[in-house]
Amino acid sequence: MAITVLNTGRHAERVFDVVRSGFGEENNDVVARSWRRCLDEYLLHPDRPRELRALEPSALHERLARMATLVDCARHEMATLFQQLADQEAAVVLTDTDGVILHMVASPEFSEEVAPLGLRPGVFWSETEAGTNGMGTCLAAAAPVAVRREDHFYTQYTGLTCSAVPVYNPAGEMAAVLDVSSRSSLMQQHLLVLLGMTARMIENRLIDQCFRHAHPVHFHSRPEFVYTLHEGRLAVSDDGHILAANRSALFQLGLQSVADIRSRRIEDIFQTSQEDLLHRSTLSSFHPVVTYRAHASHRFFAVMRRPAFEASALQLGSGASSAQASAPGRVLTPTRTPLPRPLTAPAAPVGPTLADPTLARQLDVARRVIARQTPVLLCGETGSGKEVFARAVHEGSPRSGGAFVAVNCASLPESLIESELFGYRAGAFTGAQRNGRRGKILQADGGTLFLDEIGDMPLELQARLLRVLEERQVTPLGAEETVAVDFQLLSASYRNLMELVESGRFREDLYYRLAGVEVRLPALRERSDRAELIRSLLLAESGGDGRLSGEAEQLLMAYAWPGNVRQLRHALRSACALADGAPIRLEHLPVALQRAAIESGSPMTALSMPEMPREPAIGETPALSAPTAPHAGPATAGAPASNLPVSPTDEAADDEAVLKLNPIQANERQMLLKMLEQHRWNVSSVAKAFDVSRNTLYRRLHKLHIRLSHTD
């Protein structure tokens, strides 16, 4: 389906009118200001769009390599957001601060459709290039924005609606923009909430990733919010200096910027020393400990943990700073000494639920074989918990004292996999870090190497990996000497590796090396411990007080979960945020689930979504109330061929039948009537909003005695 745009001449006139005549009350200020910038500052003309600038492939490659950490932290969250949207005509997009698209998640059909518009990696979407648009205007305004179809400066983009939020790096600077561009203009408020949450998840991941050698501190003024998306996060160096803070930390501590906290000591923030906080956190295991704001009586609950990559077995003295610990110059001096087990809790207060008997048996087998140095290959759908399972294998193995080092082979640009895995010596290539870098394989020495999405490893690297596995030696890039290395190996793939072998994309000899034992993890829909998993994830995501309504629970149990545990976790996370302490109802669950409920004909109590009330956009006529039309014949069971708006018939005729509806059906009927009214009785539009076919919606309307007639 082609993207439909507005009439160029009329749209341009409206832009000029709004900018010339000032901003009326009905106008969206952010958009109107952006239009003014486009006209006055960038000297763009709405009638004369320019072709968007795009990076050459080599320049894009280089930029992606530079931004690899950001993209890596964002890609899982973006994939989950895309799944939650359940909209095949939407794209989740990440740009850098120049507005260059770095990563995009969309269906192949939609990607193909929007690529000619410039919605593809490497293209610049700053306002100066593309005029008012979600990504560019979010960058210019440094704030979340929704740019609806007719809000775009250039007509050619008016077929799309974009919502975008900034993503901040651990220094508190804007590092990226996360955007959803979609054909549908519904649900902007809902989308902005989801985007904001996704941005926070990316920011927290960035802190974890950039400060792996620092002590993470998780805190909140309410204990149940520790380890949730609302928690404050700090990264603290070995010698007690604060290196980074997330937005919630700054907000809770009443600080304006990361600069206000960076380099201060933990004692300057809380009435406690680093040693004391670490010690008490260790003693109290999963429970946050009480601490007070320095020079004030504000109470916080906090947990300080040991660094995730504690010294990566670098054999540094106990007083070594985190900066030293990450110094890659030591790449050739690995230790074989297993590290002590971390003393504190894992990242979430609730451990993984692996109570399904098949899964428990598989875990037992995997632990036994890996103890005999037999590599284990995990297969399973995306999000089914392969990494969680791999960690559980590691934790129960003889090498649990060593590091667990996970490498996602799909998320690393091809050019970086080699240096990331094998490390490099100082000066090995242009752009290399001054002191060289210790590769992941050496970091796993004495512990476990987990190669995730191994099917995505390029063929030439497969050969090198095979050699390492056979010889148990690594030669970092640019190094002459080889280094002996000793680790246990787990790998995972959501793709069928045997099929890749057959099509020549995966080496057969490597496959047999990796698959000493192959474990197929069950999909969530096949697991018998779903109820426990839902309970424990709800506990983790809500901070302890999350509750589910009966219908929401039924739906969570019955849904097929194509995105598995990851999708479940994210659905609960967003539902907790939207329910805001109240029991989670159907309306708080993602649209994909609601759609499934409609399709299966299960009750849709309180389906007040998808459209949230909002101010009309510039030039938009306020929503009309439902027209009343005369009775027009029998109820329509099948979808009429035409796409014309319809209006309700005289409901009196159906009064009796309506009175017989049960309260849930009556409620659902109310909601559907409200939706129809909001969509001006356009059934296609309501069907689209629920993402169901018109036939499905007509059947539902018929069942609920909502009669419709065509109007001209």
Ligand SMILES: Nc1ncnc2c1ncn2[C@@H]1O[C@H](COP(=O)(O)OP(=O)(O)OP(=O)(O)O)[C@@H](O)[C@H]1O
């Ligand atoms: N048993 C479990 N208990 C609690 N959380 C789980 C469990 N299994 C998976 N999760 C959560 O689900 C999400 C996805 O898990 P994980 O990354 O292990 O899946 P995966 O199969 O490796 O995904 P991918 O194929 O995309 O790499 C994570 O947030 C993880 O914490």
